[in-house]
Amino acid sequence: MLIAGVAERYTDLVTTVFSSTIAMKAWFATAALALAGVQVLTAARIYGRVNFLPERGPAIARVHRWSGRLAFVCTLPVFFHCVTILGFQTPDARVAIHSIVGTFLYGVFVAKVLIVRDRSLPNWALPTAGLTLASLLLVLWLTSSLWYFTTVRFGF
């Protein structure tokens, strides 16, 4: 059956590069968090809250947009494994927090994208949505990748 073999084929594909599917998720989540950091920094520069980056302008905006797109792409394989294979689980506090926060991630992402395109909303709406999204990613990383790197192994 097509669906029955998806998990096995996915595992085979992932393990051609990584030691396990968990390792793949840990590293993709780390990349997404790093790019989210770029998002926060470039957004802070666009809003004039930091001055150590190059001057505001098209380049910063371009870096902001592309770091966001790449961060989104990095979350997709993690989403596939976590949501469609593992599902919502609550065996302990770490996994429960990870499941609950993970459920909200794409909802906040969609809200943020819609807020970007809606000029009629108050000025605080976009930074609030962006910081919420980055915070959710941080919590997800702390409850998965950091746990994996410190408890299981630090490697690919």
Added chain:
Amino acid sequence: MGRGWRPILAGGAVVVGVFALAQAQVFAPSEPAAAPTTTGDAGRGETVFQENCAGCHGDSGQGGVGPQLAGSGLHAAEVTSAVQQGRGVMPAGLVSGQEQADVVAYVVSISSPSQ
């Protein structure tokens, strides 16, 4: 209802959709996959165990965050199922393929009650 609610409503709909998808686990194996056809090497499995399992189960399988494996009398099918499906807080798929066969052979060797 003002336009300001649109992002919240759309985001809420996505949250509900993701939760439903997570509950469905559409690509989760419906039953434990067949036991590996390759024979595991307990010697290589010890290395795999030290890299992937010892953090929770202890260097000698004596237990720690995870349960004790040494002397626990586990069978290969039980170990294989735990590795493939996960168990409790242990995530599924920490190792796969030949590494899985090797680590299963090692765990079975140390879980023998005579150890």
